[in-house]
Amino acid sequence: MYVGHKLIDNYESAYRLILGIHEERFSNVPVYVVYPHKTELKLNFEKVLN
């Protein structure tokens, strides 16, 4: 599962809800947050769960 970084910034409650669904339905699946790389012109995928 991949979550866009602005979802976390702008809709914190939705992020909590998605993590709740993840825990209930797909708890063995990794969760990544997707955001622009700090120094390079590419996307960064940061694993935040599993």
Add this chain to the structure above:
Amino acid sequence: MKEFKIDDEYTIVHNCDTGHWDYHKNQQSLSKEAEVLYKFYSLNINNLDALLNNYFYLSNPVDFNDPFDCNINLIENNDNVEIEKLQIPQRNKYGNIGVFSFSETIDNHLMWAHYTNNYQGFALKFEGNNIQVLPRSGQLKKHTLTRVIYPTTLKPIKREFPFAQHYVFTNKLNHWSYEKEWRIIAELSEEKNRILYY
């Protein structure tokens, strides 16, 4: 007919072994299997419900962001096809067809921008060869998971061609090639029955 040349790159070729029509690009058969597919979702209550309850929503092509996607004008001499009397003709409105789109790519900026409302949504990863859908009894007349191709120009074909229906639902303008799309195409028994569990 054994094959049909779509443009300089793409040809659709009859596979004598399977009886299916396969796409070829530059004389190479395109794989009919996708190892990994991704689905992008914007943040809204429908998509959260789909996530919570494990289903794909089979869209009517008329709701796509591309009015030329699944457009009946890809078939020649379609004048007898009934369209609604609207100011803007909806030439891709099908009551009996549902489509669910995936992408081969997860790291394309445009996909995140367009389909998650600028990084405010989420995406799911699926094993492309192992997507098990669970239609309710009688829900679908038939369904398939297939790739989309992006010819340089969209070429109308004769309705008598044996691959005509598949062609209409899998050819998109080259502008969209970054999407690297695969799609479930389903023929629905009932127009409103568009939730497909997996």
